[in-house]
Amino acid sequence: MSSGTSHDHASTLPPLTAGPHRKRLGFVALIATFGGLLFGYDTGVINGALIPMSEELGLSSFTEGIATSSLIFAAAVGAMLGGRLSDGWGRRKTIILLAVLFFVGTVVVVVTPGLWVLVAGRILLGLAVGGASTVVPVFLAELAPYEIRGSLAGRNELMIVTGQLVAFVVNAIIGNLFGHIDGVWRIMFAICAIPAIALFIGMLRVPESPRWLVDKGRHGEALAVLKTVRSAERAEAEIGDLEQVVAVEDSRQQLGWRAVFSNKNLVKILLIGIGIGVAQQLTGINSIMYFGQTVLIESGFDRSAALIANVAPGVIAVIGAFIALAMMDRVDRRKTFIIGLTLTTTCHLLIGLASMLLPDGNPMRPWVILFLVVAFVGSMQTFLNVAVWVYLSEIFPLHMRGFGMGVAVFVLWVTNGFLSLYFLSLVDAVGINGTFFLFAIVGALALAFVWRFVPETRGRTLEALEEDVTTGAIYLR
Template identity: 50%
Template sequence: MSNQLIGKPINHKSYLQIIMISATFGGLLFGYDTGVINGALPFMARPDQLNLTPVTEGLVTSILLLGAAIGALFGGKLSDYYGRRKMILNLSFLFLLASLGTGFAPNISLIVVFRFLLGLAVGGASSMVPAFLAEMAPHEKRGRMVTQNELMIVGGQLLAYVFNAILGVTMADTGYVWRYMLFLSAVPALILFVSMLFVPESPRWLTSKGKKSEALLVLKKIRDEKRAKDEFNEIKTAVEKDLELEKASFKDFSTPWLRRILLIGIGVAVVNQITGVNSIMYYGTHILQESGFGTKAALIANIANGLISVIAVIFGIWLVGKVNRRPMLIVGLSGTTIALLLIAIFSVVLDGSTALPYIVLSLTVLFLAFMQGCVGPVTWLVIAEIFPQRLRGLGSGISVFFLWIVNCIIGFFFPILLSSVGLATTFFVFVALGLLGIGFVYKFMPETNGRTLEELEEHLRVQFDKSSAKESIVKAQ
């Protein structure tokens, strides 16, 4: 279907909202497909089903994350070449195919294959959707629009936990209940495909490809007349500067100020994962079982983790428009680290106590309140806005690649670590990593709030060029 818009929307604000909701179904799929494994694993592991061990359990979980790393890395580059909208549309078809494949797979080998394909789609969506939203949003609403993708991610995880609990409790005696859990992700995949047929391409991408009249038309549909023209001229100027340079490639990051931005993007992505968030999102049911809950009780209790995530992200979307990114991230990381420290301490002090599972549940809820209310929204927002236009797809893709690689490593080793050294020691490790994350953000992450993407690009170029020059003088002396 053509990138030309179909029909005339009621007003630009309503149409922009429709675009945002349509695109963020990619985030909903991201959330459901990463969260559904949480409740499916106990049933997949049964002897009459896939008979999983801690190693194969880690493999089934982490192979999606490996696929996501590859999808994020190449997805950004492909979206730079073919367009954000077209690639999100293609991803929706891959989501649908892989969702059905995992549900029908008769053995571990095919589960691994289709989970890997699903990971490619998840990773592509994780890098493309925030970049697309950042380019469609007016600068004063960019923070809220991009972080609404985070709301859809945790909303997808909550849906997964709710359906896991309903199916797990009502069909617990049916071993293949995990197949129904996996099948359900085909529904939002179909919705994403249909809705993206009616969404326009990013005006920044259209301008970069010389389709200036189409870009201006899109802007007039999502901005008022004067602002559309002013923003179009600003985008056109930025693109013309970029055209004087060679096409985006990895060698661009050899330039000192761009290399520094890339390292910050990668660092922020890694910090997001070393909090240990996905050990809870993937293995929350397992953690609650380890602390003392039965399987059914753990499935139901795990809904609290999904619910607090949604509430926290709604708060985070409001907060990100009120405060700067850097302090918000530091406060969030401090909260997650303290929550994990308390889980580790109480797991030692109250080992065997009937109160322990309820305390662990309360602390995982506290952890997710800080994680999804502060850390998650800022992570995706900074990755989406820190890179210059010409390198945004590639830069965000590389950053999210590292996010998924670290996620994959944690996803694979967590059940092995939990079975070998226990809950307390496992979380003490995450506490140490959390402290390193706080130090990184405090020392290296710049503030990105309050500027258009073009103003931010110029600001970081000047700031990091000066820093590089000072470092060169110091080394020379």
């Protein structure tokens, strides 16, 4: 979907052509999505590192929760700060700063003598992860031609799950080859320094967002950047469009929370955005991504087998992301959410039943639970993860988009943080079956919420959506 002016001019813009500029655009996108790769690796690495780390540092279930969730709560703050910083300072400079944060956070975690230095390092990594979760997609969307914006911006989600998969594979290799070495978990974390350095060096060779440059009145620089990633005639035509879009936006005041809360339709769309983000997190997807090894050990795998088995959900997540990207512009958002929540809730029920009906020691138990966990992650990634991020980027009217997206993503991260903090304590208290039955109940409530309140957005321009959201007409369709 494109914003109004470029949509109106879409037919008059020269078509996209092949050539060195297309390769250059691909290179820039690849470098920027290293931010997504780091996001994935840093959130996934704890999965295999947690048990040896806990043994060395003497952590309980609750302090394991603190070590894991400190990154997530910091990411909530990073998501808010990153967007603000990149508006004032530039997308490119902000991503370079995030690369430095990723590196410094990694070093602090690797050399930590105890829990609290570890938490400090995880907080630095969390600020970087949160910043990357908002700034990288914006940078990609602003650099992409409108025809391929969805697939270019969607590459970031693909890189996030690829980063998680890389973390699971690296953990399995290091854990099984060097598991006897004290501090093996430090090696798992240290690997993260490599993409951080690549992101830093790569971003030094990447241009600033032309959209941001025009916004700051630097039109000559913006045209020079566009000419590196478009044909010359397309760049000239697009710069005119950009100048018009920015002029229109300047004439519309950005809405803060007071203005939003004075229009009940804007309040409603904000609550729907928050609800979708919370529903996505309360499926428990990230509990599997962070604590998958622990869940698999609980279900009956031994430690090294659990590390290897853990790679399967990572593989299915990447496959699901590819399918989701292909499906994004063909299937209604509501239908996607309803299918996804139905499947994930069914998987939760079946995991709970399997762990109840197959007693400890039954040779089938670990394999049945692994199969169901893989089915759950596949359903989640194919129908919910990518769709939720796309939906959040399109439902808010332009003049409250920064505020709306910031609030929804902040609440999403905080929900994720509380779940990470208490998940292991919950498994200790009520077992795998109790935990997954709880997820199933929450999933059924989320399904009812989507069915009743969530409006459709696919196949419409952002301006038409904006009009309908502001007047409330979107709820009557």
